[in-house]
Amino acid sequence: MLKNAFLMLISLAIAIGGGGASVWYALKIQDGVGAIRIGQWTAFPDIGTPAADPYSKARVAREGVLALGRAEGLSFVAEKDAAGDQLKRECTYRIEGGFPTARFWTLYAADQSLGVVETGKSRLAALQSYEVLRQPDNSVIISVGHHPMPGNWLLTDGSGRMYFVLTLYDTPIASSTGLSDVSLPRIVKAGCDA
Structure with a gap:
């Protein structure tokens, strides 16, 4: 009797722990359910x-973000170069x-919680x-790093992972028909501090 109860408790612990871990993993990865990938960038157009989907709703609830509707816009996240x-x-x-094409866009360097990276500067x-x-061809080149650079420069500071x-x-690509022929900028590593 005690053996059966012990085995049942182990089975429940494995089931609850495994289920919780799988949900945590599904919410943590950027290539989750409902994601689309364009180059290095990932978006959840239905979020x-x-x-x-339920995972996208759970991601919004867990992170406390204000999700944009289809008519409002679309956010892309890049975690790799x-x-x-x-x-x-x-x-x-x-x-x-x-x-x-968009009426307006923003680009920022983010930490693990997808909040703006603290730079320690103004x-x-x-x-x-x-x-x-x-x-001249309407493209943009943005340099990202610790040290000031000419042209467009996005300041980052510290060490560790970044997004x-x-x-x-207000972009037409937020509709489902517009995502097929979209190209986003490339992220190229120029070097690292030793």
Whole structure:
């Protein structure tokens, strides 16, 4: 009798622990249920709509973010560079290429909780579409790193993992038909501090 009760408790612990761990993993990864991937960037287009899957709704509830509806915009998150390496604050990057059509966009360096990276300076680790310098072909080159750089510069500081969050506001690509031919800027590692 005691043996059966002990085995039942072990089975329940494994089931509850395994179930909780699998849900935590599904909510933590960027390539979760309902995600679309364009280059290094990942988005959840249904996250702010009634059609959102249960995992997307749980992600919004857990992170406490204000999800954008389809008519409002779309947020993309990048956690790796073009070579497939994790983004790190101690490295220097170049974000280059064209941005999709949008009334306004923002780009910022984020920490693990997807909040803006603390720089310890008065300058935020963020840029927006109205302040960037553009190339003759309307593309943008943004340098990311600790040290000031000419042109568009996104300040980062510290060490550890980093993410880039690109939010497009009032964009036609938020509709399901617009995602097929979208190209987003590439993230290229320029070097790392030793």
